[in-house]
Amino acid sequence: MAVQTAQLESYLESFTDFTRAHASATPDWLRTLREEAFVRFCEVGFPTTRDEDWRFTNLSALVRTPFRLVRGNRAALAVSDLAPWIIENALARLVFVDGLFAPALSTIGSLPNGVVVDSLASEIARQNTANGAAAVAKHLGRYLDTRRDPFCALNTAFLEDGAFVHVARGVALGAELGAGIARPIHLLFVSTAGSESAPSPTPSMTHPRNLIVVEEEAQATIVEDYVSFGAEIPAFSNAATELVARGNSTVEHFMVEREHLQSFNFSTLRIEQARSANVVSHSLLSGGALVRNNVHPVLAGEGGECLINGLFVGSGRQHLDNYMLVEHASPHCASRQFYNGILDQRAHGVFHGRIIVHKDAQKTDAKQTNRNLLLADDAQIDTKPQLEIYADDVKCTHGATIGQIEDNALFYLRARGIGEIEARRLLLEAFAGECLGRIKPGAAHDYAHSVVEARLVSLAAPAPASSLTAESPERNLDSHWEEVG
Amino acid sequence: MSLLQIRNLHAQVGGHEILKGIDLTVNAGEVHSIMGPNGSGKSTLAQVLSRHQAFEVTGGEILFNGKDLLAMKPEEAACEGVFMAFQYPVEIPGIGNAYFVRTALNAIRKYRGLDELDAMDFLPLYREKMRLLDMDEKFMNRSVNEGFSGGEKKRNEILQMAMLEPRLAILDETDSGLDIDALRIVAQGVNVMRSPERAMIVVTHYQRLLNYIAPDFVHVLVDGRILRSGGPELALELEDKGYGWIETEAGQIAPASA
Numbered sequence: 081m082a083v084q085t086a087q088l089e090s091y092l093e094s095f096t097d098f099t100r101a102h103a104s105a106t107p108d109w110l111r112t113l114r115e116e117a118f119v120r121f122c123e124v125g126f127p128t129t130r131d132e133d134w135r136f137t138n139l140s141a142l143v144r145t146p147f148r149l150v151r152g153n154r155a156a157l158a159v160s161d162l163a164p165w166i167i168e169n170a171l172a173r174l175v176f177v178d179g180l181f182a183p184a185l186s187t188i189g190s191l192p193n194g195v196v197v198d199s200l201a202s203e204i205a206r207q208n209t210a211n212g213a214a215a216v217a218k219h220l221g222r223y224l225d226t227r228r229d230p231f232c233a234l235n236t237a238f239l240e241d242g243a244f245v246h247v248a249r250g251v252a253l254g255a256e257l258g259a260g261i262a263r264p265i266h267l268l269f270v271s272t273a274g275s276e277s278a279p280s281p282t283p284s285m286t287h288p289r290n291l292i293v294v295e296e297e298a299q300a301t302i303v304e305d306y307v308s309f310g311a312e313i314p315a316f317s318n319a320a321t322e323l324v325a326r327g328n329s330t331v332e333h334f335m336v337e338r339e340h341l342q343s344f345n346f347s348t349l350r351i352e353q354a355r356s357a358n359v360v361s362h363s364l365l366s367g368g369a370l371v372r373n374n375v376h377p378v379l380a381g382e383g384g385e386c387l388i389n390g391l392f393v394g395s396g397r398q399h400l401d402n403y404m405l406v407e408h409a410s411p412h413c414a415s416r417q418f419y420n421g422i423l424d425q426r427a428h429g430v431f432h433g434r435i436i437v438h439k440d441a442q443k444t445d446a447k448q449t450n451r452n453l454l455l456a457d458d459a460q461i462d463t464k465p466q467l468e469i470y471a472d473d474v475k476c477t478h479g480a481t482i483g484q485i486e487d488n489a490l491f492y493l494r495a496r497g498i499g500e501i502e503a504r505r506l507l508l509e510a511f512a513g514e515c516l517g518r519i520k521p522g523a524a525h526d527y528a529h530s531v532v533e534a535r536l537v538s539l540a541a542p543a544p545a546s547s548l549t550a551e552s553p554e555r556n557l558d559s560h561w562e563e564v565g
Numbered sequence: 566m567s568l569l570q571i572r573n574l575h576a577q578v579g580g581h582e583i584l585k586g587i588d589l590t591v592n593a594g595e596v597h598s599i600m601g602p603n604g605s606g607k608s609t610l611a612q613v614l615s616r617h618q619a620f621e622v623t624g625g626e627i628l629f630n631g632k633d634l635l636a637m638k639p640e641e642a643a644c645e646g647v648f649m650a651f652q653y654p655v656e657i658p659g660i661g662n663a664y665f666v667r668t669a670l671n672a673i674r675k676y677r678g679l680d681e682l683d684a685m686d687f688l689p690l691y692r693e694k695m696r697l698l699d700m701d702e703k704f705m706n707r708s709v710n711e712g713f714s715g716g717e718k719k720r721n722e723i724l725q726m727a728m729l730e731p732r733l734a735i736l737d738e739t740d741s742g743l744d745i746d747a748l749r750i751v752a753q754g755v756n757v758m759r760s761p762e763r764a765m766i767v768v769t770h771y772q773r774l775l776n777y778i779a780p781d782f783v784h785v786l787v788d789g790r791i792l793r794s795g796g797p798e799l800a801l802e803l804e805d806k807g808y809g810w811i812e813t814e815a816g817q818i819a820p821a822s823a
Binding site: 486487488489491492493494495496497498499500502503506507509510511513514 | 615616617618619638639640642643644648649651654655657658659660665666668669670672673676708725729
């Protein structure tokens with residue numbers, strides 16, 4: 081704690097400025113929420129590697145950088161600047177620049193009755209003045225663990241803007257009947273280095289906060305997408321999303337991280353699933369210097385189903401940490417975690433898959449698989465399953481593998497006339513394809529596919545000869561373990 | 566000019582010399598069989614011809630169509646027209662069979678300055694060859710060799726050969742592990758490919774395959790050297806007497822010629 085005091089000072093200054101700026105327009109409940117969260121953040125401080133949940137991820141680079149909220153020197157973005165990140169055929173696009181909603185860059189087409197897609201800030205303002213959006217008051221801040229998780233506390237302390245999506249009962253949002261495909265709502269978070277006229281750019285932080293409520297028997301597809309624009313200045317994005325899937329609803333959620341290599345990206349997806357709700361979460365991590373992606377579903381109603389699908393691709397010195405906490409709190413729920421990692425050069429990946437089966441969650445069926453491909457000698461993966469089972473009639477399995485591109489597969493492709501780079505690309509694509517194959521067809525699928533494809537092309541280029549020549553002695557890195565408990 | 570000329574080829578793997586001076590000339594239109602006991606170097610020769618990098622060539626030369634084959638990467642050799650049907654075809658999860666062959670075919674076509682084939686041009690051709698090999702169309706979209714039986718894998722090799730139309734086809738123990746029906750289908754697929762422009766090298770441990778694919782020449786490889794060459798009758802003689810006969814004979818000859 082004492083060591084961190086100096087670092088926390090910059091957050092204190094930011095928080096003081098932040099509350100002063102919002103003093104007049106903040107409802108009491110929100111002020112209390114923020115203040116309590118900030119106090120909690122100060123009490124808990126940043127975790128260290130002595131903390132079991134952070135064992136493989138050293139935060140010192142984040143902790144020692146003094147980040148500031150971006151105020152007043154926002155980059156002026158034009159719609160044309162967004163070209164690389166447009167999802168064709170999206171139902172709506174909400175763009176946030178350095179954490180704040182940018183209406184001029186966003187498009188919200190005509191939506192079915194009972195559907196709200198808006199910025200959280202304007203939704204909160206509306207609630208403050210008029211009879212308001214009951215959903216915000218009912219759900220905001222209710223699920224996120226700000227007591228134990230300092231990043232969620234910090235996010236809540238600076239809670240200001242983000243996306244608000246509310247899908248009314250029975251509405252299949254974006255679904256084209258008979259086509260089996262869905263049009264997504266695209267939430268694009270652009271982090272910039274500030275405007276060019278700004279004095280020397282300082283490391284900036286943003287705390288996007290999203291609330292997604294899908295009512296009973298409704299359906300939605302949401303893409304959260306984190307990108308960078310402009311010079312590579314250190315930036316800290318600390319996002320939190322509360323996703324509420326009510327009874328028998330179906331939700332597909334994407335988290336795409338491809339910021340530049342000076343970025344710290346922390347995100348938490350907290351999913352609350354009611355009876356028979358079916359939620360699919362896809363995480364695609366390809367950018368960022370230090371990335372931590374928390375996915376935390378709570379299967380709170382009977383018969384819920386949750387698929388957590390992920391692909392992380394790192395090179396250089398990227399650190400990509402995937403932390404899963406799947407809580408089975410009701411009987412007859414099924415959860416699946418499938419994560420594939422591809423790591424090149426000195427990249428470091430982490431897969432931490434925790435499954436908690438509560439006492440009453442009988443007939444739980446939980447499965448976890450993490451497969452990794454290491455493309456270089458110095459690439460590293462830490463994979464850790466953690467099962468805590470308090471019920472006695474459950475099925476939980478987990479497994480992990482670590483391997484390399486197989487020389488004999490590479491030779492087989494080349495012996496048929498396919499060049500080495502192309503052969504490597506095909507094999508990487510095949511490995512990544514296991515994850516892409518779990519995404520339902522549609523615009524979001526195609527978008528995810530193109531993001532991954534672009535990333536793999538760069539990785540397929542010739543690697544340092546030392547690690548890949550056929551002459552090098554065969555190393556057997558393969559390990560496989562599977563346990564049933 | 567001969568299609569393939571191997572002169573005094575020496576090769577080793579992991580410091581062990583396996584090929585100890587191979588001389589072999591193959592002309593277009595010919596089918597050569599290379600027979601020999603386990604460990605004689607048959608597969609090594611096939612792998613060297615398909616340019617597997619794990620086998621280090623320590624001496625000699627190979628000319629393919631007048632070009633230096635040993636200077637080629639595996640993909641270059643394939644594009645020049647060398648095809649090896651693998652003894653142990655590799656399973657590649659996640660890559661569809663048809664997609665794989667089309668990618669390979671287009672890589673070769675591109676190398677030769679031909680237009681690439683799109684799926685519409687490719688599929689009818691692929692289906693036709695599948696029928697020839699009595700393969701179910703469901704194999705088209707399955708991952709390459711994944712979960713295939715031994716016989717299915719071998720048929721898939723010949724299917725690839727039929728699609729890629731090589732100038733030199735090397736069959737590395739394509740018969741091993743096949744039952745008689747599968748062997749017939751595979752042999753039929755191979756025989757259809759015989760042509761005055763194409764040469765084949767059939768590597769086998771057993772004589773049985775040669776009942777179905779009649780070779781023009783038979784060579785016996787023992788301990789990294791070709792000890793005997795002859796016509797089809799040599800295979801029958803081997804069937805009768807076994808490899809021990811050649812080895813003994815060679816053992817007797819060796820000191821005399823030293």
